[in-house]
Amino acid sequence: MKNWIRPEIKALSAYHVPDATGYIKLDAMENPYRFSEELTSKWQETLRQAELNRYPDPTARQLKQKISATLNIPENAAIILGNGSDELIQMIMMAISGTERTVMSVEPSFVMYRMIATFLGMPYVGVPLKSDFSLDTDAVLDAVSQHQPAVLFLAFPNNPTGNLFDEQDIDRLISTTDALVVIDEAYYAFAKRSYADKLGQFDNLLVMRTVSKMGLAGLRLGYLAGPAELVNEIDKVRLPYNINILTQLSAEFALDHIDELNRQTDRIRQDRENLQSTLQALDGIEVYPSQANFILFRVLSKPAIEVFESLKKQKILIKNLSHSSAALQNCLRVTVGMPEENQKFIVALKTAISN
Numbered sequence: 058m059k060n061w062i063r064p065e066i067k068a069l070s071a072y073h074v075p076d077a078t079g080y081i082k083l084d085a086m087e088n089p090y091r092f093s094e095e096l097t098s099k100w101q102e103t104l105r106q107a108e109l110n111r112y113p114d115p116t117a118r119q120l121k122q123k124i125s126a127t128l129n130i131p132e133n134a135a136i137i138l139g140n141g142s143d144e145l146i147q148m149i150m151m152a153i154s155g156t157e158r159t160v161m162s163v164e165p166s167f168v169m170y171r172m173i174a175t176f177l178g179m180p181y182v183g184v185p186l187k188s189d190f191s192l193d194t195d196a197v198l199d200a201v202s203q204h205q206p207a208v209l210f211l212a213f214p215n216n217p218t219g220n221l222f223d224e225q226d227i228d229r230l231i232s233t234t235d236a237l238v239v240i241d242e243a244y245y246a247f248a249k250r251s252y253a254d255k256l257g258q259f260d261n262l263l264v265m266r267t268v269s270k271m272g273l274a275g276l277r278l279g280y281l282a283g284p285a286e287l288v289n290e291i292d293k294v295r296l297p298y299n300i301n302i303l304t305q306l307s308a309e310f311a312l313d314h315i316d317e318l319n320r321q322t323d324r325i326r327q328d329r330e331n332l333q334s335t336l337q338a339l340d341g342i343e344v345y346p347s348q349a350n351f352i353l354f355r356v357l358s359k360p361a362i363e364v365f366e367s368l369k370k371q372k373i374l375i376k377n378l379s380h381s382s383a384a385l386q387n388c389l390r391v392t393v394g395m396p397e398e399n400q401k402f403i404v405a406l407k408t409a410i411s412n
């Protein structure tokens with residue numbers, strides 16, 4: 058092949074999504090519950106009004122209003138929508154991009170921060186977390202003064218570690234850096250802690266969320282809230298009509314029935330606590346406390362890949378992170394599923410560890 062493709066793209070491995078057909082799927086932080094039959098019929102009824110021959114509302118005004126009203130975004134904050142929060146990460150970076158503009162986050166964290174920076178030819182710096190995965194604030198501040206990042210991404214709770222960083226530490230970072238600080242609240246429904254209330258307080262703060270983990274992963278919808286002057290600039294790099302009409306109508310419908318989604322996510326929070334305490338009682342693994350809908354654990358007694366493969370043989374798919382970085386050596390991540398799925402996972406895990 059000629060030199061058509063940039064070397065840093067050639068060096069990447071594509072984001073890999075395994076085929077989960079036939080497995081209990083506990084690898085991607087999905088909500089395992091669907092709408093009830095009754096709600097499904099109502100939803101399908103509302104889709105009848107979709108005019109597929111027309112472009113969708115380019116600004117999705119009605120959907121944005123519903124998001125602000127039902128998901129506790131303060132009135133003074135402006136909102137833009139993305140095709141998943143992945144697209145919002147891309148839009149933020151495109152709006153500030155340049156070969157001299159550094160993107161910063163912590164490690165380990167969500168891989169798309171690094172990947173999208175690489176797509177755009179921007180330097181990326183990942184500051185290591187402490188060994189308990191808490192924020193090393195002094196190290197971040199040192200890295201900020203050394204690299205002068207244009208943007209700092211912090212996932213709150215963090216993925217794949219599941220913990221919330223200390224809010225005083227985050228406040229200190231936001232108030233001392235000139236960088237934009239994006240608080241990625243993908244797991245808001247499970248942690249119930251948010252920086253949205255602080256949007257009026259800092260002019261360099263953006264809060265990003267997604268409906269994916271709360272039960273609507275198939276829709277691909279994320280939202281970014283922040284000061285209007287800033288958000289309106291980022292909106293300029295958004296491709297027209299990025300939120301299709303089926304997503305707009307379906308998300309509006311879901312938000313009109315937010316109680317159903319809240320019941321599901323509350324159930325998952327409760328089951329996370331159960332799964333966590335069951336895992337903590339097992340020998341041979343170390344469990345990291347989570348405020349999200351997944352749990353990270355380290356296998357102590359054998360190579361994690363063997364446990365992962367044994368689970369797969371038993372038709373359970375989780376996420377193998379054991380080779381993704383030194384900090385995650387021998388680590389696996391399981392998504393909280395339905396109680397019977399969690400139960401099957403525990404039984405299979407015991408087999409995998411003891412064999």
Ligand SMILES: *Cc1c(COP(=O)(O)O)cnc(C)c1O
Nearest residue numbers: 141142143167212216243267269
């Ligand atoms: C899953 C996840 C996202 C991406 O969400 P989408 O809206 O599905 O693109 C963003 N940030 C974090 C931390 C995540 O875990």
